[in-house]
Amino acid sequence: MATAVETLGKLERRITISFPLTEVRSEVEKRLKVQAKTAKAPGFRPGKVPLKMVAAQYGYQIETEVLNDKVGRAFNDAANENQLRVAGYPNIQPKEDSPEGVLTFDATFEVYPEVVVGDLTTVEIETVKAEVSEAEIDKTIEILRKQRVHFHTKGEAGEHGDGGEPVAANGDRATVDFVGSIDGVEFPGGKAEDYPFVLGEGRMLPEFEAATVGLKVGESKTFPLAFPEDYHGKDVAGKTASFTITLKKLEWAHLPEVDAEFAKSLGVADGDVAKMREDIKVNLEREVAGRVKARNKEAVMDALVKTATLDVPKTLIAQDSERLAEMTRQDMEQRGMNVKDVPFPQELFAEKAERRVRLGLILSQLVGENKLQAQPEQVKAQVEDFAQSYEDPREVLKYYYSDRRRLAEVEALVLEENVVNYVLGLSKTSSKVVAFDELMGSNAQA
Known part of the structure; x- marks a missing residue:
């Protein structure tokens, strides 16, 4: 049986569920007998295991299943009887002060709220619209060209030209060796050889790129670099390092022509x-x-x-x-x-x-x-x-x-x-x- 619904808050409700302990024991015994028909144990043929042994092995599990079934069924019946729209799952806890021979549980839960939608004819909504112009198509083509870029040694003549003066500039791919130190001590991750990156892409910190621009192959430069406070490397975040870079290789970017190919x-x-x-x-x-x-x-x-x-x-x-x-x-x-x-x-x-x-x-x-x-x-x-x-x-x-x-x-x-x-x-x-x-x-x- 279930008590009347208690209102604990705007949406929170409680129902107390109780039933005789004899009902639980009777159902547990019935299920144990069913389980015994197929139960196996060393020294016994299937289905011939003594009921006490079956109870010792499966009793707790079956008792839990019976309680869950009975409480769940009683809760659902009470919710339906009171026409409650239960939101989510109830929190079901046993009551310690149950009368002798009776199992009692408190089911605390929430119900779905009343939803009141205001007068939509008074609501103001700003929508957006956009158009695709030739400029957007051109920009997309440029992106696609950059995705298919080829790099050639800068300053060397080739079928696409030489790329101009062999001096590092934005858009070039530079391959460098670098080593960084803080207070004269090298730090993890501050050294690399033959490291490539494209100038102007923002992959490196601004000071690093600025120091690379203007270099020729074989030239080196030492410069200070201040790591941001929020830099991902916690050991160097907020600190200033001294870097030395050497330009090993310089390549210019050749973008494909917008043609049939x-x-x-x-x-x-x-x-x-x-x-x-x-x-x-x-x-x-x-x-x-x-x-x-x-x-x-x-x-x-x-x-x-x-x-x-x-x-x-x-x-x-x-x-x-x-x-x-x-x-x-x-x-x-x-x-x-x-x-x-x-x-x-x-x-x-x-x-x-x-x-x-x-x-x-x-x-x-x-x-x-x-x-x-x-x-x-x-x-x-x-x-x-x-x-x-x-x-x-x-x-x-x-x-x-x-x-x-x-x-x-x-x-x-x-x-x-x-x-x-x-x-x-x-x-x-x-x-x-x-x-x-x-x-x-x-x-x-x-």
Whole structure:
């Protein structure tokens, strides 16, 4: 039996569950007899092991299973009877002051909150839009050219020229020997031979690059270098070292010409440069559309968080924090990092988890009230859109439709888009044009 529901807080509730000890013992005995039919023990044929031996071996496990089953069933019955929407899992603890012959448990839990979405017609949302111009296509081509760069000895004549004066300049690839010391003592990681880097890429500290610029092969220079306070090498962070570098090799960068061969290297079979530019434009427009959609979705989600009123169950936040921590661990492991013994405190993810749970509850409310569920034709259209950028679209369709979990991910995206379109259709929206570089971030930098 279960007592009436106690209200402990805005969302926290408690139910006390109790049942006679005889019920538990009876069920345990029944399951032990079933277990005995197949139990094995040295010196006994299967199914002929004495019940006392079976109880000694399996009794604790079976008793635990019986208690879990009975408490779980009683809790579910009480929750259903009281029409409670339980959020997460209940915390079930035995009561020490149970009457003799009775087992009593307290089940403490949270319920889903009431979600009140404000008047969306009064909400102001600023959306963004962006265009792909010829300048963006040109910049992308420059990036692609740099990805296919060839280096040649600077100052030596060749089919592409000599690269100019054999003096180190930005864009050149320098190969150097260097040694660093602090207070006259060399430090770990401060010495290398035949170390290559491209000047101007920012791979080395600014003082190091500045000292290299202007050198000729065979020349050396000694200079001071101040390590930043937040430098990754803790032993030298915030300290000033003395470095000596010697330029061993100097090469200039030859970028491929934008011609038929270049177009072919990008997958344009006939080498048509105009077609190459069109392909690049289509790809950029697809990327821009995706980022615009993401920015606008985030603006809608921010608006919903501000306009909706609800209490967020702590249980759900804890569960999502744990999920985010595990996702982070798996991601780092996939990147080759050894994080086996590294703690991932859930508190680090609590703020993000709270927002995710809050939005999930708001979206669920909007979807249910306004019938915004993802429709099969919408899901199919989304999968087909994904497939456009692949060589064999049919394989992409098969990939998603062969796994219900993958398809559920697409359904979730469509559902979110339905909510975004619904909110934008009601709210007061304004639109601003954002620069391509701003939208694309670091990916747009040549």
